[in-house]
Amino acid sequence: MAASGWAPPRLEGFILTDKLGNGTYATVYKAYRKQNTREVVAIKCVSKKSLNKASVENLLTEIEILKTVHHSHILELKDFQWDQDHIYLITEYCAGGDLSRFIRTRRILPERVVQIFLQQLASALKFLHERNISHLDLKPQNILLSRLDRPHLKLADFGFAQHMTSQDAPQALRGSPLYMAPEMVCCKHYDGRVDLWSVGVILYEALFGKAPFASKSFSELEEKIRSHSTVELPPRPRISPECRHLLKRLLQREPDNRISFTEFFSHPFVDLEHMPSAESLDKATKLVLEAVEKDSAGEHSIALSFYCKSLDYFIPALHYEPDARRKEAMRSKICQYISRAEELKVLVSSSNKTFLLEDNSALGLLKEMAKDKPRLAAALEVASAAVNKDDEGSGVDALDLYQQSLGELILMLSAESPGRRRELLHAEIQTLMRRAEFLKEQMKTYKWKSESFGQEELSESVRNSCSLQ
Structure with a gap:
């Protein structure tokens, strides 16, 4: 409640209590509506005495914009009022602080x-x-x-x-x-x-x-x-x-x-x-139906792709589901999709890896042919480092190096004259892209599991923060 020794302004229809913060010409209070639902709101009280021409213009702009924009991640202006001493902006109350x-x-x-x-x-x-x-x-x-x-x-x-x-x-x-x-x-x-x-x-x-x-x-x-x-x-x-x-x-x-x-x-x-919305859930559901259809037809690689795309929509939606029973049902379904995606990865990974790892000598040959181009040689060394990190299981490092090397190599390709070196460079870029995409898919499973089973991290983070305030 408001501390003894001072009192917030009086506004008809509201009980103003705790001071939430103050600025150059305004103080914000927590407040309750007196009637009906006892709704909790925040009220920004602007002292008319403190207003100069610029601050009046700023205040009018703020009211005009907030009255016309309505979005789930923009503070809602519910109403504004004024009396002899103050202008009041009545907004939704945010319990989590800033x-x-x-x-x-x-x-x-x-x-x-x-x-x-x-x-x-x-x-x-x-x-x-x-x-x-x-x-x-x-x-x-x-x-x-x-x-x-x-x-x-x-x-x-x-x-x-x-x-x-x-x-x-x-x-x-x-x-x-x-x-x-x-x-x-x-x-x-x-x-x-x-x-x-x-x-x-x-x-x-x-x-x-x-x-x-x-x-x-x-x-x-x-x-x-x-x-x-x-x-x-x-x-x-x-x-x-x-x-x-x-x-x-x-x-x-x-x-x-x-x-x-x-x-x-x-x-x-x-x-x-992939931000959660009704539309994103519809997309996720359609993608799962496609995945199941392709899976039943034995088209495992395509089915895996559809499962992956659907999970990219489902996982964020899980966190924002407010209903506990629906949330648990969604989590159960997501776990099934993740499990099936992992099974499909096993089925398709052997042939993929064989393709991606074959003919490592091509990279060595390309290095030999790039000795007269220091920038190309340096980019190929980064590509070799990416492959080594990938083989060691250092996924994050490997992906970073893949992206660095590909950025350079694609530029080199556009400047390369027709010939054998250009052909080898084009093939190597395709191989590195496939390796990077394959690595991304491998890393997604862990991410999905951690996010589907650890969705309370964000809420817990906020609770811990507020308990320290």
Whole structure:
């Protein structure tokens, strides 16, 4: 309850209790509706005395945007009222606190938890981007956790948000310096891509426990942001190649080099395609029916592919299923599909592996033929290292090396003149791609098992965080 010695404002129809937080010109309280359901809400109380022209404009923009956008991962504005002293924004209440406190109490978050949170944030940003709305103040303090079990992120605080098009180039500094894009700090023309930089900083902080430009003073922070050096990622904790790739693309100082919104929304680490929804469950069910049909016909390789594709939809849906009985039934079915996928892998893996491992001498011959091209020779050495790691069973390392080598070799192929070396290089690239795809399929089984049996990790993570607050 509210501490003795002070009292929150009075608002007809509500009982205001705990203070949840405060900013430059507003204080947020937990509140209850007096009548009917005794609904719990949050009320942002803005003192009229503290408002200048800019803050009035920001407040009106926030109300206008929140009244017109409705999305499961954007904080819902239920109503707004005013009296002689205050303006009140009545929103849904988020019991899990904000992401900043959550990260601070956990220090770092597991990559799988971060990926789920990022997917939800990306879903909200996609919704806004389609309506030409930029948030312009993305930071963990403005991202709320809706509840303790099956947490949903809620993007909040639209005080700096703007309707923007690609031609817009506002000059005002907006947001928090630690999460502010370099082009904004440097007072250059900027556009909605500043939100993508902020997402990169949030992702970095969640994974590594601190923001990339954490500093003791604003001048030190400004110097780091204005620098032209590449943003380096810490070696520990280790993160997946997909996550590393996304981080590097988000944290590009030059906006033209930064990942685009289209690329961001379709990035494999964000993976909006498999985000749980009624449509995704329909897709999963259709894919399973295809798998069973092909399996019955003895087309094991195709059946395996359909099972894998269906599980990529089923596993995320399992976590968000609210009904306990349906959740357990879904988990049971998923376990059956995983078991059958493993059986099919045994049936098809022998022939696949034989094909993938045959004629290793071709790589050696290609190395000999590449001695006059240092860059090609170096890429082939990386490919050899990938094969060795693969054979040793170091799947994550091997996959990373496969991706590095293939990126280079494909570029080399496009510049290679017709002839025997080009033919061998083309064949080697195909073999390396097959090996990488085969390795991905092998690694998926463990991932599916851990996710289907360990779905409480995220909820437990949030509960632990809140118990420390």
